[in-house]
Amino acid sequence: MAPAPIPGKDRPIIAPKLHHSTFLTLKLDEMVLWYQKVAGLTPVHYAPGEAAWLTNDEANHRIALVTHPETKAPVDKPTSAGLHHTAFEYDGFDPWVDNYVRLREDGIVPFMCLDHGITMSMYYADPEGNGVEIQFDTFGDWNRSKEWMWASLEFASNPIGAWFDPDRIVRAREEGLPMEEIHARARAGEYQPEKPPASILLPEVY
Known part of the structure; x- marks a missing residue:
């Protein structure tokens, strides 16, 4: 026993x-x-x-x-069990947006973008279809974002978050909106992409 x-x-x-x-x-x-x-x-x-x-x-x-x-090359990787993505975090909103613009100019764009409440996140696929999340903590403090994630009814009701179009985020910043307002609007669905992704599945590369 x-x-x-x-x-x-x-x-x-x-x-x-x-x-x-x-x-x-x-x-x-x-x-x-x-x-x-x-x-x-x-x-x-x-x-x-x-x-x-x-x-x-x-x-x-x-x-x-x-x-x-x-x-061997993976078979049906987007729907196979296993690691979905690894994540890298910026200290704040501006370098996160700047990184998106830099990569966009080089033809590298995310396959999906989500405001999770705790973070705003852009998801890329590497050359072999592994997901890479580039994020920043919207609270600017891991203790605060952890507490919100643990206790918030908002997160519990929608842990995946709200889709957003990164180009609309760039334009909002160019218009002078502060991060807090952009984040709130993204959470409210104001920056939805024209055609939101059907799911969080990774794109097929092979």
């Missing part, structure tokens, strides 16, 4: 922090360049034809990309 669980002993006293994600890839060079352009991740070590370890902060790496001769 298994022993009864001890209250408070079902997790480590000191929890480990998320450090990095690793992907098997068939497009190593293309993936390295894409993550460098989209999220500022640069290689700490790059072994051409084998693997790359990339970071954009003080960690030795945040993304690892590994190629292997037995790696």
